[in-house]
Amino acid sequence: MSIAIENFVKAIYKNGKRDNNDTKPGNIAKELGISNAAATDMAKKLAIKDLINYEKYQELKLTVKGNKMALNVIRKHRLWEALLFKLFDMSLHDIHREAELLEHQTSDLLANKISEYLGNPKFDPHGDPIPNADGEITTTDTSISLSNSEEGKNYIISRLMSDDKEFFDFCAQHGLKYGNTVLVSKQFSKNKMTQILINNNTILLNEDFTSIIYVNEQD
Amino acid sequence: MSIAIENFVKAIYKNGKRDNNDTKPGNIAKELGISNAAATDMAKKLAIKDLINYEKYQELKLTVKGNKMALNVIRKHRLWEALLFKLFDMSLHDIHREAELLEHQTSDLLANKISEYLGNPKFDPHGDPIPNADGEITTTDTSISLSNSEEGKNYIISRLMSDDKEFFDFCAQHGLKYGNTVLVSKQFSKNKMTQILINNNTILLNEDFTSIIYVNEQD
DNA sequence: AAAAATATTTAAGCTTACTTAAATTTATTT
DNA sequence: AAATAAATTTAAGTAAGCTTAAATATTTTT
Structure with missing residues (x-):
């Protein structure tokens, strides 16, 4: 699966979690900095791959498979943030930017190695929970x-x-x-x-x- | 510059260093696992970007700019290898494969942070020299x-x-x-x-x- | 030096991931 | 409830990075 696809399901996941809860193409497009037309296009493609359920004019909804993919990418992102934060003296913003790229080029094996090295942390430096290797967030957030x-x-x-x-x-x-x-x-x-x-x-x-x-x- | 371009100049650099010294499109194509036609195509594009000098039927020759790009990517590759080798218990082959992907998603800033963290090493775990931040290999190899x-x-x-x-x-x-x-x-x-x-x-x-x-x- | 083999180039075509512009649908306002 | 605004979708088109097939040039063999 491509970087574009990974970012797309991630954007749906993230926007779905936010209070506005808007996962219509326009909002995803805004998140990703692409045109609404491109988002609609991509939505159709992802539906064929069984990553989302798509119905015209409706919210985009992740399938179980799509949700898993999103959490897998988010896991890698947050593990990278945790690792870079531990090793290097860099701003959280810079660390985020690096993780945004590295997350797509990281095997499950490497992700597990990073997690193990860090002592299987449950949170990244922002305080966001790190999904486990099965794509589950086990911590409950009461904040x-x-x-x-x-x-x-x-x-x-x-x-x-x-x-x-x-x-x-x-x-x-x-x-x-x-x-x-x-x-x-x-x-x-x-x-x-x-x-x-x-x-x-x-x-x-x-x-x-x-x-x-x-x-x-x-x- | 894209991943495809970075890999292309890197392949020219690597094949140029080897004893056969063959940097014609066919050999680059073989190295990258693409068709000869694609390699010729790309060669023309890179010539326009002043990364290589291209003359029909001749060897592809990196310009100063292209050489710098190749060494920059190689630097990142070797720094990643050195870091992963230090932190994780992984085979050199696995480490190489991860570095092959990470090298393209690494800012100069992050590369410098990795280098600094490792004490600015001159060699990677294969014994290959790591170019410095200016894309120069200062060590002489007598092996x-x-x-x-x-x-x-x-x-x-x-x-x-x-x-x-x-x-x-x-x-x-x-x-x-x-x-x-x-x-x-x-x-x-x-x-x-x-x-x-x-x-x-x-x-x-x-x-x-x-x-x-x-x-x-x-x- | 001609024939055969090999490599390179050109041409046409494909997929991905976008774009803009126009048409359509939905949501909001009056 | 109709008019207006906003969002979504469709349609047409583009660039990157490939493919295969055919044409052309170079290299090797005899």
Whole structure:
């Protein structure tokens, strides 16, 4: 299967997981940076290969086979991120970009070797779960986005769901990273801003950011 | 530049280095497993991109730019081999196969990080020299093939110039690896066989093997 | 040096993964 | 509920990287 196909099923998987839940061709096209027509075209092809179920004008739905392929690619992506993060001093954004390419050129054997070397980690450096060799995510995620957090509570950052450089630069600058503690000091419901305290610094986040920063309540 | 192009210039470079020195389309086609027609086609395209000089019916010659590209890919290949060899318990043949894919999806930045992590090694696990970031091979190779070795002398294995699984399985089985010592106990000039002593075992090699095992004289 | 064998090139055609433009369907607004 | 907007699909076309078959050039053999 080609790189284009792997990226396509991955995009369906990712968009399906997001709150909007939109897996129509247009949204996939946007994710991949291709035209809507190309996405429709590809959808038909993937249906023939039994990777998705395709009905005109409807959401694209991964078959069991397609889902497995998506998780296999995601596994490789996250294992590469974990390995590069451990070995090299590189920004998470750069690491993501490298993993985006390497994920398609990695045998199952090599993926397993990487996993074994790292002690079969369950999460990557973003806090995203790493599917196992059978394409299953065994960990349960109880985290919520900062948008849905409550004033006055302490949280531990569990995921930074983005591939965006600007966002990661901002995170690196302010200590927003996997495992760190934040206090939600104030929620401004009117303009959907959130004030947090992290590393003894108060910062203000808009919804673009709070919706992709996931946290768990601190006991 | 595409994977096909990177592999094409690499094939020209590699075939150019070999004793036959044949870089005509047919030989490149054979190396890459494509048709002669496809190789001629590609040669014309690469000439337009100033990667090779192409004249009908003549050898394909890399330009300075093409040579640089070939060495850049080879650098990445050999760095990956060195990294995988260090981190994972995998056969050299498997490692070679993974590197063959990864080499095309590796930024210069990542290549430099790998090199740095490994202490800027000058050789890969086959004993092949790793070009530096400027695409230069600074080490001089004084090794000779076992075919040209002399009876009764001790040698140190410096290179195993092959991508073949059978060959590597044989090498692994008999302790033929980079750095090990062999005594050339007898040369049979008639049928071009070579008898060597390694790890206290006597083995007999034909020319297919002795021509790709490179050694340095032991002082 | 001519004949035969081999290699290269040209020509025509295929698949993949896109594109833009136009037609059609669905969703939203008034 | 009709009009408008937006998204999806269809149609036609392109470039890359191949293929096979036929034509042409080069090399080897006799």
